[in-house]
Amino acid sequence: MNRRLTKTVQIGNLQMGGNNPVRVQSMLNTFTTDTDACVAQAIEVIEAGGELVRLTTQGVKEAANMANIKAALRAKGYDTPLVADVHFNPNAASEAALHIEKVRINPGNYASTYEEIRAKFIPFLTLCKEHGTAIRIGVNHGSLGARMLDKYGDTPEGMTESCLEFLRICKEQDFNNVVISVKASNTRVMIHTVRQMVRRMDAEGLNFPIHLGVTEAGEGEDGRIKSAVGIGTLLLEGIGDTIRVSLSEDPANEIPVARALVSLAEKAMQAPAMPACNMDWYNGEKYSRRDSIAVGEIGGGALPVVWNAGTEVPQGVMLMVLDHDNPLEQGRYLFGKMQQEGNKQPVIVYRKYTDLSLKELQLTAAAQLGSFFIDGLADGICIEAEGISAADTEALGYSILQAARARMSKTEYISCPSCGRTLFDIQTAIARIKAKTSHLTTLKIGIMGCIVNGPGEMADADYGYVGAGRGKISLYKGQNCIEKNIPEEEAVDRLIELIKANGDWFEAK
Numbered sequence: 001m002n003r004r005l006t007k008t009v010q011i012g013n014l015q016m017g018g019n020n021p022v023r024v025q026s027m028l029n030t031f032t033t034d035t036d037a038c039v040a041q042a043i044e045v046i047e048a049g050g051e052l053v054r055l056t057t058q059g060v061k062e063a064a065n066m067a068n069i070k071a072a073l074r075a076k077g078y079d080t081p082l083v084a085d086v087h088f089n090p091n092a093a094s095e096a097a098l099h100i101e102k103v104r105i106n107p108g109n110y111a112s113t114y115e116e117i118r119a120k121f122i123p124f125l126t127l128c129k130e131h132g133t134a135i136r137i138g139v140n141h142g143s144l145g146a147r148m149l150d151k152y153g154d155t156p157e158g159m160t161e162s163c164l165e166f167l168r169i170c171k172e173q174d175f176n177n178v179v180i181s182v183k184a185s186n187t188r189v190m191i192h193t194v195r196q197m198v199r200r201m202d203a204e205g206l207n208f209p210i211h212l213g214v215t216e217a218g219e220g221e222d223g224r225i226k227s228a229v230g231i232g233t234l235l236l237e238g239i240g241d242t243i244r245v246s247l248s249e250d251p252a253n254e255i256p257v258a259r260a261l262v263s264l265a266e267k268a269m270q271a272p273a274m275p276a277c278n279m280d281w282y283n284g285e286k287y288s289r290r291d292s293i294a295v296g297e298i299g300g301g302a303l304p305v306v307w308n309a310g311t312e313v314p315q316g317v318m319l320m321v322l323d324h325d326n327p328l329e330q331g332r333y334l335f336g337k338m339q340q341e342g343n344k345q346p347v348i349v350y351r352k353y354t355d356l357s358l359k360e361l362q363l364t365a366a367a368q369l370g371s372f373f374i375d376g377l378a379d380g381i382c383i384e385a386e387g388i389s390a391a392d393t394e395a396l397g398y399s400i401l402q403a404a405r406a407r408m409s410k411t412e413y414i415s416c417p418s419c420g421r422t423l424f425d426i427q428t429a430i431a432r433i434k435a436k437t438s439h440l441t442t443l444k445i446g447i448m449g450c451i452v453n454g455p456g457e458m459a460d461a462d463y464g465y466v467g468a469g470r471g472k473i474s475l476y477k478g479q480n481c482i483e484k485n486i487p488e489e490e491a492v493d494r495l496i497e498l499i500k501a502n503g504d505w506f507e508a509k
Helices: 035-047 060-075 090-097 114-131 146-152 156-172 187-203 220-236 251-269 327-341 358-369 390-403 426-437 488-501
Strands: 008-011 014-017 023-027 052-056 082-086 102-105 134-140 178-183 318-321 347-353 380-385 412-415 444-448 463-469 472-477 480-487
Touching: 008 134, 023 251, 035 052, 035 060, 035 251, 052 060, 060 082, 060 090, 082 090, 090 102, 090 114, 114 134, 114 156, 134 156, 146 156, 156 178, 156 187, 178 187, 187 220, 220 251, 220 327, 220 358, 220 390, 251 358, 318 327, 327 347, 327 358, 347 358, 358 380, 358 390, 380 390, 412 426, 426 444, 426 463, 426 488, 463 480, 463 488, 472 488, 480 488
Parallel strands: 023 052, 052 082, 082 102, 102 134, 134 178, 318 347, 347 380, 412 444, 444 463
Antiparallel strands: 008 014, 463 472, 472 480
C-alpha cells in the first residue's frame, strides 16, 4: 500500500507532506504567558523527538508572548517550529502569525457567517503570506459551528464541509501553505471523517497534508490503545503527514507513542502489496456490520467476541490468520474474497506476535486490528504473543474492541490532555475519578479541561466533569449542565452524588 501523496508545506525550517516523513508533535500544557515554563516544557518535547511544539493562544497577549518563547528557545539552540493554537479570536491568530511558524485556527469558532469568515480569513491569509506563516485548518467534532450543526448535524459531513469551506478560500487566494485536520474523540467518527475528507479533497484537487489525532483519548494504556486504533488505522491506509497523540499526561510522554505508530506505518508501507480485490461493496465512511450468519454467540450481528489463542474455534467460524506485514491490507483482501464468494461465515481475526513487550503489543495490535471493528468486518479478535500471558492478551482484545466502539467492557473515560486553558489539575482529577468509578463498567465519563471542546467531544458521555474557571468545575448529565462553578475540592464527590441521583451507581463488588 502506498502513502497518499500530498503537497509539501513549509513550516519554518521543517517540510511536511510530499515525500517527507510523517512528523510528530505535541502541545504544551503550561500558560503561554509564562515564558520560562513554556521554554522548559518545549525542550522536554523536543528532546523526546517532537518536531513541532504547539501552545494554546487564547488572546493577543498570549500570541504576542510567543515571540519571547521563540527567542528564548532559539537562544538555547532549538529551532523547532512553534504553532499557535487559536480558538474564538481571529485577532490572536493574526498577532501569532507575526511571530511564529504556524497558526492553527478552528472553523467552528473562528467566525459565524460565511461573509464574516471571508472578511476575517482573507486578510489573515494575506498576513500569513507576507510573513511565511503556515496555517492549520483544524476542525474538532466537539466544537463544530452552529451553522454546520444546523445543516448537517453532528456528523462527518458537517466536519468535512466546515473544513472545505475554509480550504476553498485558501485555494481561491492561492495560499498553499496549509495543513488540515478533522478530529474527534470517537475513533469511528474520526476515521470515517478523515476518509471522507480525503475523498472530497482529491475530487477538488486539494491534496493538502493531513494532521491526524484522536482528541481526548485519555491516559495510560487506554489512551494509547484508543490513539493507536484511530491514528494507526489511517497511517496503515497511507493517510497522514503529521500526528499528535493526545494523552492526559506530560506532553513529552506523547512523543514515543507517536514515534512507534509512525515506525509501524513505515514498515507496512514497505510490505509487498496484496493482490487487487473488488471492494465496491465496502463503504469506509459509514459504519455497518458485515452480514454474517450466527454460530452460537458469534456473528449474526452479536457483539464481537474475544477468543483465547489455543482454544478450538467452533465449526462454521473462520479463524482469519493475518501474517502479512500490513495485516490491515491483508485482512481487507481476504474479506473482499469472502464477499465475492458469498461466504457469510463469522470471522475471528487472529495474529501472533513475537519479540514485543506488553506496551509495544498494545500499540501494535490496536493499530493493526482495530480497523476490522471500526468498519464492522470482523466478529471476533484473537491475539497471541510470545512471553505475554493469555490474561493480558484477552484484556487487550477487549480494550481494542472498546477503543473501536464495538463492545464496551469497562468504564470509558474521555479525558483531554489539558493545555494552557486548563485551570485545574486534570491528572489528579482523572486519578480520583477513576479510583471511585472504575467499577461502573456501563458508563462513559468525560473529564475536560475547559469548554472549548469539552461538552462537544464528550457528546456521547453519560456524565461530564468540565473546567469552568480557576479551580472551578461544572458537572454534566449528557449534554446538560447540571451544576456550575463547583469548587474543585468538592467536585469529585458531587459527581458521585449526581451519578447516584440518576440511578446509575452501584457498589463495587
